[in-house]
Amino acid sequence: MPDTMIQTAAPQSAGVTHLDALIIGAGLSGMYQLLCLRDRLGLSVKALEAGQGVGGTWYWNRYPGARCDSESHSYSFYFSDELLQEWQWSERYPGQAEIMRYMNFVADKFDLKRDIRFGRRVNAATYDEAANLWRVSTENGEQYTTKFLITGVGCLSAANIPAIPGLETFKGEWYHTGSWPHDGVDFTGKRVGQIGTGSTGIQAAPVIAAQAAHLTVFQRTANYSIPARNAPLTDAFKAWTKTSAAEIRTTMQSTPNGHPFLISPRLALDSTPEEREALYEAAWDYGGLQFRATYQDMMTNKAANDTAAEFLKAKIRGIVKDPETARLLSDIDHPFASKRPPVDTNYFETYNRDNVALVDVRAHPIQSISETGIVTDQGEYPVDIIVFATGFDAMTGPLFKLNITGRDGLALTEAWSAGPRSYLGLQSAGFPNLFTITGPGSPSVLCNMPVAIEQHVEWITDCIAHMRANGIERIEADADAAEKWVEHTNEAANATLLPLAKHSWYLGANVPGKPRVFMPYAGGMARYRAICADVAAKGYEGFVFS
Numbered sequence: 223m224p225d226t227m228i229q230t231a232a233p234q235s236a237g238v239t240h241l242d243a244l245i246i247g248a249g250l251s252g253m254y255q256l257l258c259l260r261d262r263l264g265l266s267v268k269a270l271e272a273g274q275g276v277g278g279t280w281y282w283n284r285y286p287g288a289r290c291d292s293e294s295h296s297y298s299f300y301f302s303d304e305l306l307q308e309w310q311w312s313e314r315y316p317g318q319a320e321i322m323r324y325m326n327f328v329a330d331k332f333d334l335k336r337d338i339r340f341g342r343r344v345n346a347a348t349y350d351e352a353a354n355l356w357r358v359s360t361e362n363g364e365q366y367t368t369k370f371l372i373t374g375v376g377c378l379s380a381a382n383i384p385a386i387p388g389l390e391t392f393k394g395e396w397y398h399t400g401s402w403p404h405d406g407v408d409f410t411g412k413r414v415g416q417i418g419t420g421s422t423g424i425q426a427a428p429v430i431a432a433q434a435a436h437l438t439v440f441q442r443t444a445n446y447s448i449p450a451r452n453a454p455l456t457d458a459f460k461a462w463t464k465t466s467a468a469e470i471r472t473t474m475q476s477t478p479n480g481h482p483f484l485i486s487p488r489l490a491l492d493s494t495p496e497e498r499e500a501l502y503e504a505a506w507d508y509g510g511l512q513f514r515a516t517y518q519d520m521m522t523n524k525a526a527n528d529t530a531a532e533f534l535k536a537k538i539r540g541i542v543k544d545p546e547t548a549r550l551l552s553d554i555d556h557p558f559a560s561k562r563p564p565v566d567t568n569y570f571e572t573y574n575r576d577n578v579a580l581v582d583v584r585a586h587p588i589q590s591i592s593e594t595g596i597v598t599d600q601g602e603y604p605v606d607i608i609v610f611a612t613g614f615d616a617m618t619g620p621l622f623k624l625n626i627t628g629r630d631g632l633a634l635t636e637a638w639s640a641g642p643r644s645y646l647g648l649q650s651a652g653f654p655n656l657f658t659i660t661g662p663g664s665p666s667v668l669c670n671m672p673v674a675i676e677q678h679v680e681w682i683t684d685c686i687a688h689m690r691a692n693g694i695e696r697i698e699a700d701a702d703a704a705e706k707w708v709e710h711t712n713e714a715a716n717a718t719l720l721p722l723a724k725h726s727w728y729l730g731a732n733v734p735g736k737p738r739v740f741m742p743y744a745g746g747m748a749r750y751r752a753i754c755a756d757v758a759a760k761g762y763e764g765f766v767f768s
């Protein structure tokens with residue numbers, strides 16, 4: 223038996239494993255939650271993970287060019303000073319393989335794998351009110367009962383594969399970037415069609431183009447992108463991350479987006495055009511998500527945002543040599559960063575290669591897939607391999623796939639049929655003792671994820687500790703508190719330019735039929751952290767204990 227399959231003994235009855243807490247997922251969320259509940263609270267706890275290893279999103283997203291857009295020193299757990307001192311990243315942004323090494327390093331250091339059951343995909347979770355237990359089953363027929371059920375399934379783990387007629391007839395190979403083959407895909411000598419130009423497609427295209435005979439990119443919505451300027455870390459920077467860990471943690475916890483840099487207090491329209499140009503040029507040269515921090519009002523004032531948008535569109539036109547391709551790539555219909563802003567390595571430059579073509583599927587939608595290619599009203603584009611960089615059924619998708627049923631037979635899909643209705647993104651009325659790490663209604667994807675995850679895991683751990691200390695058996699979000707939080711989440715989004723991106727997965731707009739509701743909390747991580755702390759300090763205001 224591989225060590226990943228080792229299980230500790232837990233009381234069994236009629237083939238059912240009984241636990242204090244069950245965690246779904248072994249990415250950053252699941253691993254840290256396991257550590258907190260097992261080692262800090264001493265609960266009997268297991269994590270169930272569909273993959274054969276830890277890593278969550280990074281376990282599945284092995285597409286060419288997969289790399290995090292958070293800088294490596296911030297894409298780390300900060301709960302353990304020892305871990306911070308022991309682990310050393312090698313590049314400014316960590317690549318998928320290095321993140322997997324990090325995840326395994328963490329799992330091994332804290333001896334987590336013995337309590338993770340790999341290759342277990344949860345297919346149902348049902349609340350038994352009489353017993354005050356969750357009954358959870360897996361696809362391979364295992365049964366669990368648990369008092370606390372905690373999802374750590376990520377926000378972007380349910381692949382969105384568009385229902386394009388004819389895909390089943392395609393004679394070549396096709397892949398979704400979010401479930402990439404572990405041994406890679408050889409593009410040598412192949413004609414590749416890539417659908418999608420989000421963060422993933424923008425990272426993948428340059429790497430695929432460098433190997434394939436030909437790459438055709440099918441673009442529906444043109445996108446901004448900032449150069450990552452990835453590079454090996456210098457010894458001086460590595461040393462600084464060690465000596466300044468506490469300071470970096472403080473910065474990340476005090477900013478709206480959880481990144482290790484502050485947003486400038488400057489207002490874009492207070493600068494002269496020359497000053498703005500110089501600042502944007504410096505931010506472009508520096509690279510990465512920090513571009514968004516150039517001005518305080520970039521995400522709240524459309525005129526301010528326009529100045530950044532125009533700068534970035536001009537950059538695209540300056541890089542891409544073919545005028546029609548440059549026009550299509552810079553014909554962007556939404557404010558900068560109202561969709562998650564990609565960072566890239568040579569994305570726009572890739573269109574200057576002889577073996578790369580861009581197809582505008584906004585003007586000429588994909589009609590079908592034939593045996594040999596992708597078809598629009600302009601004809602067939604013959605390809606040997608199709609890469610779906612088409613994103614995810616975000617935030618609610620991974621939770622719905624668990625088939626969660628709460629009190630009185632209420633399915634989560636039904637409770638959230640008009641959009642997610644979660645209190646603080648942590649709990650939903652009708653689903654006692656169920657916590658959703660980085661659930662909809664929390665900052666999650668608008669924040670550097672490890673920062674959001676640590677805050678949620680620690681809050682949940684403290685809450686469960688409080689319940690145990692006070693003999694409380696059940697916690698459930700109050701329906702009114704949840705409604706108010708949904709309203710507040712909408713207000714927070716509407717105070718920004720984020721809802722102006724009509725095709726954004728933040729709004730669920732990329733999945734046909736999905737309710738258009740702005741799902742993450744846009745009020746900022748620091749503010750959200752304070753709200754959650756205040757709720758706990760007031761005796762878990764808005765939650766009902768019994």
Ligand code: N01
Nearest residue numbers: 289290291384418419420421422442443562611612613725
């Ligand atoms: O997915 P996306 P992603 N026909 O939804 C297009 C994180 N991430 O995997 O915009 C044609 O952003 C779709 O077009 P449109 C990050 O949070 C992080 O790229 O809907 N096209 C869009 O162009 C990110 O935001 C990192 O019109 C179709 C693309 O496919 C999130 O994951 C790296 C289509 C999907 O873009 C998701 O990014 C990668 C159709 N039927 C991802 N359906 C880093 O950390 C969809 N599209 C760097």
